[in-house]
Amino acid sequence: MQPLIQSAVQDLKFQKQQAVEAYYAKRRALVFFEHYTKAIERALAVLWLELFPASPLCLLATGGFGRGEMYPYSDVDLAIVSSEPLTAQQQEKAEIFVQALWDMQLSPAVKIGSVEELCESVREDITGDTAFLEARFLFGSHVLAEQLLQRMGLQRDTAAFIEAKMVEMQQRHAKSQGSGAVLEPNIKTCPGGLRDIHTMLWLARAQGLDAPLSTLISQGVVTRPEAVMLLNSHKKLAAIRIDLHLAAGRSEDRLIFDLQTQVAENMGWRDDAHRIKSEKLMRVFYRASKTVMQLNGILLPMLRGRVYSQANRIVHRIDDDYYQVGNQLAVYDKKLFFRRPEHLWKAMEILQTRNDIITLAPKTLRNWWAASRKINRAFYADPENRRRFVGFFKHGEGLTHVMRFLNLYGALERYLPAWDKIVGLLQHDLFHIYPVDDHILTVLHNMRRLAMDSRSHELPFASALMHAFEKQHILYLAALFHDIAKGRGGDHSIEGIADARRFAADHFLSEEESDLLAWLVEDHLLMSAVAQKEDIQDPDVINNFCGRVKTQERLNALYLLTVADIRGTNPKLWNSWRAGLLENLFHAAARRFAGESGSRHVITSRRQQGAADQLTRAGTPEKQQQKLWQALGSAYFVRHELREILWHTANLVHQTEQPQVRSRILPESDTLQVMVFMPNQPRLFARLCRIFSHHGLDILAARAFVTEHGYILDTFIVQIPPKHAAADYPNVQSALEAEINNFIHGYDTTAEHTACGIRSRRSRHLPIAPGVHLAAEQDYPGWYTLEIVAVNRPYLLADVAEVLSDQDISLRYAKIATLDERVEDSFVLFSPHLENPKNQLALKQALLAQLSV
Incomplete structure (x- = not known):
């Protein structure tokens, strides 16, 4: 037996290698399945004839093997069937057979039993029943095989089977909605994946319909164009x-980051100036899965409807063209959309305005989809079609549902050709997790939620602004167009302006509406960039921001679009701290528009007076206050907001020369604000950053300030990691304070805190190029702004601070923008010797060396 197995192993290995080489040569998946399936059958034939010559048993191929869809490391699904329970000798031989398959480096999944036993085993097992639905006779008793499959067919409740498979699909899709699933989809089980194709075929087989697409076409289940699309996607x-x-080199169905680049390269993709090869691969995947989802929406309801009686349908006439059946919209004339194309949008209009209708009936959807593929310039040029399309946005309710429907079935890219370039376009920038078209529709969804009374509790301030905004349709259109120019190679914010203005002119928007829409597209990143990268306590920053925004209406619109955009980019990006930054910037700008002085002197005087008033009410002598003002210096009130000043001064006024650490948990958040006050020393900022990293805290913002009397007053905002429940926050706070207290009193443990984390697979395999930009601040000699872009990692900020210390550069302010696994940090530096270009070059080189670690 052993020589036989060895011979079979070698033959199978050779046949598999030939199938792989043929696949690499011509990339024909179906041919690979045929060759590899036959190679496995040859090996099984050798074993079967050796172990079961002239046996009354039979061997069936089930599951994927029965379907003839064998991937290089798929399980080999089999069933050994007997008429009666197996004898001891038959059982022993069956065990030898299975072990031999393992020895042949196959992965056997074998069911063994009598007809009665196997029928009983799948009676309540939908997965097992599905596997036998695709059973194929291999060897042994053909009569016994027919008997088993006939018995299973008779016991199968077709309606129950179909409902179970539909529920199974819904559950499978629900599990695939996390961000990781979008970035690293399971090609077998994700929405629009291979399992969805199989589900269509299973529903057909369960009804006695032959699964080959050619047969399904002849039986009227699938149209020829649908069959071609399904086959190509498969x-x-x-x-x-x-x-x-x-x-x-194993059974792996997830397109994980570790393998995306290699798979893309093997499939012939190459990097170019605009897209890396893995992004090209993922776009092919997303478009293919989208086609499967399109067909799912038509074929699954049609197949499901075949097993239910039509007698109990509730039908209501809507008008001469439409009627309602259950919660679906149907047409009397199936050629309506071809004869009168304006009804493509009319049907969507009904879908949007009727709460009791959620989709199109399957046959209506099939004809709507077929007709929508003929949308062209003439359709776009029709004023009635344009009015209906912009009417979707003016109506508002149901807008997201309609836009997702139009995107899924390709009508949006035919009506707006610019949309075609972003469908399935994934950006490997370490913070976007959705293809661009999905991101835009998620932003649109977020904007709609702000207008819904039932969702006003989620973001009360933003919802109140939205309810008071008169031109809500412009905000919806801004969401649609803000990223529509992605993937063209230029600045998408600038290139999108032309698309927005063209749409506005074609769709009867006023000049005022057109200007607002174009401005929002152009500056949709402005508020996010200022809030996350600049010092919004500085009056000059607010003045410059207001100069760009110009009006309160624009400020309101930009704030709402920014909130919707950040929340639609990556769930990890939206937190209470980032929300607070945006709201603080909004209020500061709103005060300017309301007439508050933007003078630096007036604002800093007001901040100092507010602190003095608080200290006076607390009974602090004026002499003590003056001592504190002298220690802090006038620059302190420029760099800090009033709430921060009140907190600092209350703690410092009686201890202006004593080291101390204070922290507080910010309200309704997972963030700590930490103040460190101590005599200045070299590398202090870097060593403090190491302490925070050692405790697993992400630094969201940091302000380094040196007082007039040579003390540092550093303020940090740090985020507590999700692994801690809210009840643990005081313990995290106490542990952090204890270590910093030891540090400021001379017990330095930071030398032990070195980089100890491992980058994620995503950042290791899809890294971004680090960037360093240094610019002198106008009117402030010796002051510089430093901006870095890099992959996030443990101790990154500490290492950057070490570089600055090594080059005798004083760090005065750090604004940390952590965007999932990407950082975009801004720093304010003081260093007169940076006037020398050689010193600037040395700084950039040292920073790039650290950012590339």
């Missing part, structure tokens, strides 16, 4: 899965 997804298995 080939693309199958090819990616084959390459995925081969790249991994």
